[in-house]
Amino acid sequence: MADPVLVGDIGGTNVRFAVARQGFAGKPVVSDVSVMPGDDFDAFDDALSAYLDQLGKGAPREALIALAGPVSKGRVQLTNRDWMVDTARLQEKCGLASVRLVNDYAAMARAIPELPEGAFRLIHEGEPDSSSRQPILVSGPGTGLGMATLIPVGTAGWRVLTGEGGHAAFAPATPREWALAEKLRESHVYVSRELVLSGSGFDAVHKALCDIDGTPWEKTPPGEVLERANEGDPICRDICEIKARGTLYALGDAALTNGTKGGVVITGGVAEQLADWLAAPGAIDRFLQRGPMSDYMQPIPIRILMSGEAALIGAAALQFDEVTVP
Structure with a gap:
């Protein structure tokens, strides 16, 4: 079973974070969900640091973040917010072992098969x-x-x-x-x-x-x-x-x-x-x-x-898709 992962859904208005784990039959389950207005932060790094502070010592060491903008070489310029997000800088500043960035609609789309009809x-x-x-x-x-x-x-x-x-x-x-x-x-x-x-x-x-x-x-x-x-x-x-x-x-x-x-x-x-x-x-x-x-x-x-949490679930599914079970 995969280790827990920190997942994020970063749009033009709100910043959403959660901790994701594999549940029954490998289905992603999210907890510790936090929704914060993007206007509260000067940069994405500050928002992620604030969430990591909330989690404390039990925070995951890996993260997959879905952002509203095209991803190129580990960087994203958000389309509707003046934030540049960079994986190398995030790993260094936030102390994470690895950070993966994906387009927010990659996460949103991947969530669809994981969600109930309701x-x-x-x-x-x-x-x-x-x-x-x-x-x-x-x-x-x-x-x-x-x-x-x-x-x-x-x-x-x-x-x-x-x-x-x-x-x-x-x-x-x-x-x-x-x-x-x-x-x-x-x-x-x-x-x-x-x-x-x-x-x-x-x-x-x-x-x-x-x-x-x-x-x-x-x-x-x-x-x-x-x-x-x-x-x-x-x-x-x-x-x-x-x-x-x-x-x-x-x-x-x-x-x-x-x-x-x-x-x-x-x-x-x-x-x-x-x-x-x-x-x-x-x-x-x-x-x-x-x-x-x-x-x-x-x-x-x-x-x-x-469902407001769909992209978080999709981000977790994308992460777990990459995990190879021995």
Whole structure:
């Protein structure tokens, strides 16, 4: 059995840490979970040191950290936070024997087979082929828009293919969305899916829609926008519909491109808040309606992940996947 490992899930908003162990049948089990606002720390090293101090002498000697940014040569520049994370520096400063960095969506995707059905909300049942294991797309809007594909290996294993699909260009599908994209281009050189659909672009989208309608813009928390949308406020409803429908449109493109017949899992804090909007028929149709390939899309099930600890479990699974049992 593998030694315990320190795991982390580092996004644009929060920093999550836990200690992971192998449980029954090798399933990862996490404990000592800590969630801290990233704004509380000047650098990631400080956040990790604070968590190690909490654990004291019993802290694991190895760590696998999942971060919201591309990994290159043991370093990650976070996409939505001004942190540079370096494995060599972490080992030296924090006294760890080894540190491994992975993209946060590698961990998020790897978690999916480890989670119970209760961790998901099914919004499109589809008709998956139960006779074989098929690739699964894992993506969704949080602070950013991550994306990964879970590929079956052998009879039980999994391999994760990560990418930066969230930074592909936003594809408008209605006159309102075209107007939004054009307005955003006045202040942004490139209008990506992440800008329109994720939390990082929330204010920009809200302000653009207000400008289009000639309405004064006031900075408004996302939760309040959601409440106003449910009460019928036109601009707030547009924000929720554009984000939900645009997310399903983007995920439909990725599912079609990658052949993820095993299903689509929508993740991220924004997705959890917009769950009812994502489940609406108008959003599901954006995923399904693909002209002559609509029949290809219909059998693909769509679920929303409702577990905040998923990436920690996935990070542990990635670590334990590397362990060779004598």
